[in-house]
Amino acid sequence: MDNCAACDAKLTPDIKWCPQCYTPVGPPRPGAPGVPMASAPAASAAPGAPAGATTGLPPGQAPLPVWAQGSIRGHLAPHLPEPAKYSRIKGGETSFGFVGRLMLSIGVLILGAIGYPAIMGNVGMPMTWSSFEIYLPGAILVCGLVMLKVWKPARVDSRHR
Numbered sequence: 001m002d003n004c005a006a007c008d009a010k011l012t013p014d015i016k017w018c019p020q021c022y023t024p025v026g027p028p029r030p031g032a033p034g035v036p037m038a039s040a041p042a043a044s045a046a047p048g049a050p051a052g053a054t055t056g057l058p059p060g061q062a063p064l065p066v067w068a069q070g071s072i073r074g075h076l077a078p079h080l081p082e083p084a085k086y087s088r089i090k091g092g093e094t095s096f097g098f099v100g101r102l103m104l105s106i107g108v109l110i111l112g113a114i115g116y117p118a119i120m121g122n123v124g125m126p127m128t129w130s131s132f133e134i135y136l137p138g139a140i141l142v143c144g145l146v147m148l149k150v151w152k153p154a155r156v157d158s159r160h161r
Helices: 066-072 098-123 129-150
Strands: none
Touching: 098 129
């Protein structure tokens, strides 16, 4: 049984990551804490590196950029979640399905039709073609905005499955 070089946790021989600090476990790397440089295997210096510097790589192999080290050297790649799915037809966690949205749309149109006599009666204007021409653009705008909200695509999958 070994200990982790980073956090000194007890390790079993069959694991690749420290269960406490998630540090990769493997053969000792040159220059790692607790590994003397004399016991490390001989390594070549990178081109342009100061004299006496070692990289721990075989001769002729250049070091990888930091962003590529985890995925190429056998470590676990980060898990990317699946993209969320959206729909106007299917019911989601916080939305109605097709039938519910259709009923809401019919209700909005009925309220738009009932709104004309209610507004004109309260304002005191007679119900004529001129007053209907004044009411219609506002009703179309308000009903259109409500319809956009009702038929907006909603998330249909759950992250908790």
